[in-house]
Amino acid sequence: MKVRFAYWTVAILTLAWFLAITCIVSLCIGSSDIPLAKILPALLHGGNTIERTILCDVRLPRILLGVAVGGALSLAGVILQGMFRNPLVEPYSMGISGGAALGVCMAIISRLGNRCGIWFLPVSGSIGAILTILVVYFLSTRRRVFNIRNVLLVGVMISFICSSLITLIMAVSRVEDLHGIIFWIMGSLEQPNVLLVRFAVIVSVLSLALSYFFCLELNALALGEEEALHLGISVENTKRLLFVMASVTTGLSVSVAGIIGFVGLVVPHFMRLFLGSDHRILLAASWLCGGIFLVFCDALARTIISPTELPVGVITGILGGIIFVYVLCRKTTSGGGGVKCFK
Amino acid sequence: MPENHFRGRGREMLQISDLTCGYDSGFTIRDADLSVETGKILGIIGPNGSGKTTLLRVMTRALKPIKGKILLEGENIWRMSVKELSRKISVVSQSPETGFMTVEEYVLLGRIPYYERFQFLETKKDKEIALNAMTLTDSIRFKDQYIGELSGGERQLALMARALTQEPKLLLLDEPTAHLDITHQVGILDLVRRLNRNIGLTVVMVLHDLNLASEYCHRLALLNNGKVHKEGSPEDVIDYRIIEDVYKTVVVVEKNPLSSRPFVMVVSEEARKTNTGGRIIK
Numbered sequence: 001m002k003v004r005f006a007y008w009t010v011a012i013l014t015l016a017w018f019l020a021i022t023c024i025v026s027l028c029i030g031s032s033d034i035p036l037a038k039i040l041p042a043l044l045h046g047g048n049t050i051e052r053t054i055l056c057d058v059r060l061p062r063i064l065l066g067v068a069v070g071g072a073l074s075l076a077g078v079i080l081q082g083m084f085r086n087p088l089v090e091p092y093s094m095g096i097s098g099g100a101a102l103g104v105c106m107a108i109i110s111r112l113g114n115r116c117g118i119w120f121l122p123v124s125g126s127i128g129a130i131l132t133i134l135v136v137y138f139l140s141t142r143r144r145v146f147n148i149r150n151v152l153l154v155g156v157m158i159s160f161i162c163s164s165l166i167t168l169i170m171a172v173s174r175v176e177d178l179h180g181i182i183f184w185i186m187g188s189l190e191q192p193n194v195l196l197v198r199f200a201v202i203v204s205v206l207s208l209a210l211s212y213f214f215c216l217e218l219n220a221l222a223l224g225e226e227e228a229l230h231l232g233i234s235v236e237n238t239k240r241l242l243f244v245m246a247s248v249t250t251g252l253s254v255s256v257a258g259i260i261g262f263v264g265l266v267v268p269h270f271m272r273l274f275l276g277s278d279h280r281i282l283l284a285a286s287w288l289c290g291g292i293f294l295v296f297c298d299a300l301a302r303t304i305i306s307p308t309e310l311p312v313g314v315i316t317g318i319l320g321g322i323i324f325v326y327v328l329c330r331k332t333t334s335g336g337g338g339v340k341c342f343k
Numbered sequence: 344m345p346e347n348h349f350r351g352r353g354r355e356m357l358q359i360s361d362l363t364c365g366y367d368s369g370f371t372i373r374d375a376d377l378s379v380e381t382g383k384i385l386g387i388i389g390p391n392g393s394g395k396t397t398l399l400r401v402m403t404r405a406l407k408p409i410k411g412k413i414l415l416e417g418e419n420i421w422r423m424s425v426k427e428l429s430r431k432i433s434v435v436s437q438s439p440e441t442g443f444m445t446v447e448e449y450v451l452l453g454r455i456p457y458y459e460r461f462q463f464l465e466t467k468k469d470k471e472i473a474l475n476a477m478t479l480t481d482s483i484r485f486k487d488q489y490i491g492e493l494s495g496g497e498r499q500l501a502l503m504a505r506a507l508t509q510e511p512k513l514l515l516l517d518e519p520t521a522h523l524d525i526t527h528q529v530g531i532l533d534l535v536r537r538l539n540r541n542i543g544l545t546v547v548m549v550l551h552d553l554n555l556a557s558e559y560c561h562r563l564a565l566l567n568n569g570k571v572h573k574e575g576s577p578e579d580v581i582d583y584r585i586i587e588d589v590y591k592t593v594v595v596v597e598k599n600p601l602s603s604r605p606f607v608m609v610v611s612e613e614a615r616k617t618n619t620g621g622r623i624i625k
Contacts, residue, residue: 005464085440215463216455223452224440226405231509232429232456277443280463 008281011274015288022292023063026299027055031307061197065189066298067291068197068204069253070263074290075208076246076253077264078271078282082218083242084148090265091250094155095132098162100254101185103128105169108180118193121184122255129251132158137243146239186311187258189298200256207249208287214242218279260313262320263290273327293320355417356381356513356545357402362411364401365569370409371397372569379513379562384539384546386560388553388580390590393566395549396437399517402547403434415513429456433511435502437518441490446501449490450477453508476507480534496527503534514538516548520555528552532559553607557581558599565589581605 028034034042034051042051043060076091091097107124136158140150170181191197217238220228225235253260267290268282275281297315304310357379365371371394379385387395400406402413404420413420420428433453441449453476454469465473477483482500485493490501499519506514516535520528536559538544550556556563557577565573565580567589573580583596586607593615595608 212463216458220452220455222440222444226400226403226436227439229405229425230403230429230432230434230436231452232424232426234425276448278448 008275011281011285012288015285015292019067019288019292019295022295022299023067026063026066026295027059029299029303030054030059031302061191061194062189062298063295064201065191065197065257066295068201069189069257069260070267070290070292070294071287072200072204072207072249072253072290073260073264074267074271074286074293075204075211075283076250077268077290078279078286079211079214079218079242079246080264081268082277082279082282083221083239083246084152085222085224086152087269088265089152090262091246091253092159092259092261092264093152094136094247094250095158095162096129096136096155096247096250097254097259098159098166099132099135100125100129100251101259102162102165103131104184104255104258105166105181108177108184109169109173111177119196122193122196125255126251129247129254132162133244133247133251136247144236146236146243148239148243151243183311184258185313187260187313187316188309188311189257189294190309191256196256200252203249203252204287207245208283210245211283212280214238215279215283218242218283219277222277258311258313260294260316262316262324263294266320266324267293269324269327354381355379356415357547358412358414358417359402360412360414362401362408362413364397364406364408364411366397366406370569372401375411375569375571377564377571377574379545379547381545382539382543383561384535384548384559386556386563387547387549387566388551388556388563389566389572393589394569395566396517397569398566399434399515399547399549402515403432404428426456429509431511432513432515433506433509434515435499435506435517435519437521439502441498441501443489443491445487445489446482446493446504447473447477447486449501450482450486450504450508453505456509472510473504473508476504479507479538480504495522496524496530499523499527499531500534503531507538511544513545513547516546518549518551520550520552528555535559553581553586554599557604557606558602577604581607 024036024039027039028036032054034054038051039055042049042055073091077089080089080091080093081087103124103126104121107121112120136151136154137146139154140147142150166181166185170178173181217228217233220231220233221235221238223231225239228238229235250264268286271282271286271289275285294312294316297319298312300319301310301312301315304315355378359375359377362375363370363373375398377398387398389395397406401408402420404425407421415423415428415431450473451465451469454465454473457469474483477486480500480503482497482504485497485501490498493501503519514535519531519535523531532555535546535548539546548560550560560577563575563577563580564571565585572589573585581596582605583594586592586594586596593610595610597606597608598604599606
């Protein structure tokens with residue numbers, strides 16, 4: 001037991017260390033490289049140098065947003081996979097991304113963006129996400145029992161409906177709108193609104209803290225709902241609160257940064273593989289690792305064909321997909337088949 | 344664990360009165376009355392679909408009764424918090440999902456009802472209780488193995504250890520001997536009896552095997568079509584007329600020469616036709 005605690009501490013410290021390194025490297029590189037030695041003076045001493053402007057106004061918010069969104073998505077992934085006892089669930093399985101994307105698409109083709117300012121798209125995305133959450137919630141509740149299997153079915157169906165509608169919108173929309181829609185759907189951490197970045201960071205950190213109130217509940221739920229009840233967990237309340245928490249963090253991430261796929265699916269898997277299925281370590285570890293993964297992918301997206309920038313969703317998709325397949329193959333060859341974590 | 348920790352105060356550990364409950368498709372338990380005396384082992388027997396597991400589920404609050412009351416030491420279980428209830432009743436259900444964890448991690452989950460609001464790690468006392476439960480059930484020898492890798496008998500021991508870690512007053516077992524060979528059947532039930540004798544644990548268990556039920560239980564409740572058909576000592580309940588009436592099968596009931604408990608033998612159709620064993624069969 002003591003060994004386990006030490007192992008957890010080491011894991012958290014290692015991940016935090018990696019996060020710090022990734023962030024610092026990410027600060028240095030970009031379309032204009034800033035040497036490491038210049039970063040601290042530029043950040044601390046102020047002044048109006050070009051370096052400071054690049055660092056504080058462009059790269060730092062971007063990295064912070066990367067940590068916040070990556071963390072939030074992975075956290076939502078861990079919570080949902082734990083709650084559903086299903087390794088293929090990710091934050092977007094509940095249709096939230098579809099709803100948010102539909103909201104943003106409609107906002108883009110309505111062309112009110114110029115008049116309503118930079119809040120317009122995130123707010124439309126949030127409205128879309130909230131509407132989806134409400135629909136999924138009410139369609140999955142029967143006789144005051146929140147049926148999580150229905151959540152998945154309803155969520156997947158809503159995703160399909162939304163993506164069909166988005167395709168419809170794209171088919172009839174004008175070329176200049178089309179570019180905006182595609183870029184938004186692929187996801188990007190470029191967010192000029194500093195207030196929104198702050199908001200995302202606060203919500204992400206808060207949800208990590210809040211999730212720790214439920215770590216034992218999640219551990220018990222791994223045994224099934226009735227077993228969790230036998231262990232004194234109020235299953236209905238827990239399911240509802242966890243669903244709301246995961247939805248809100250996902251909805252916010254989608255509204256701020258678009259649809260960044262695979263983070264919420266791959267990172268929790270990866271952490272489970274190394275740290276086991278105890279949510280007391282899994283929540284924090286996944287949050288950190290999600291931050292690392294997204295900041296890393298974003299750095300790649302910025303630099304790979306610089307000065308042109310790739311949508312970060314493309315990088316996470318390719319990189320995440322390859323990692324996922326690799327992990328799955330390794331598991332099936334060594335573990336005797338099946339996804340071990342959920343047996 | 345202090346001696347007699349599990350011993351309750353009153354005479355009745357559990358009292359079920361006028362209970363009706365069931366699922367959407369129709370009522371499965373109707374107007375049931377049953378009580379469990381503190382420090383005794385009650386066996387619930389009955390044919391498939393007679394409501395045994397439903398009765399157990401309603402005792403754990405997994406199913407809400409439509410009518411009637413369930414009192415645990417005189418207190419209505421629906422008036423308690425779920426947490427409070429889980430400190431008094433622990434359940435070993437039929438082959439639950441056990442997640443991907445080691446036996447020790449699993450057994451420690453049994454301490455969840457005792458965690459404080461902001462407590463995340465188990466205390467020394469929690470670990471001691473878990474260790475004690477694993478020693479009692481002899482599951483300590485495979486404590487670092489993953490539950491998925493255990494044999495059926497070992498797995499059942501691990502489940503028992505987790506249930507004991509909850510320090511219950513009442514232990515509910517849903518077919519603890521299902522899918523086990525006779526060595527492990529006897530092993531598990533001997534353990535149940537030891538726990539009952541040594542620490543005064545009250546036990547309610549659903550059993551399919553009438554002979555095991557007769558051998559190990561102080562009292563038996565025979566369910567049929569959602570009603571308590573007969574409740575009493577094994578000698579009262581395991582009577583060939585009652586058994587034949589409920590199970591619609593021809594049986595012969597003898598006495599176990601060593602324990603002098605009633606013993607049920609089934610009779611095949613062929614044997615029934617060729618030899619009635621001295622007893623006239625309709």
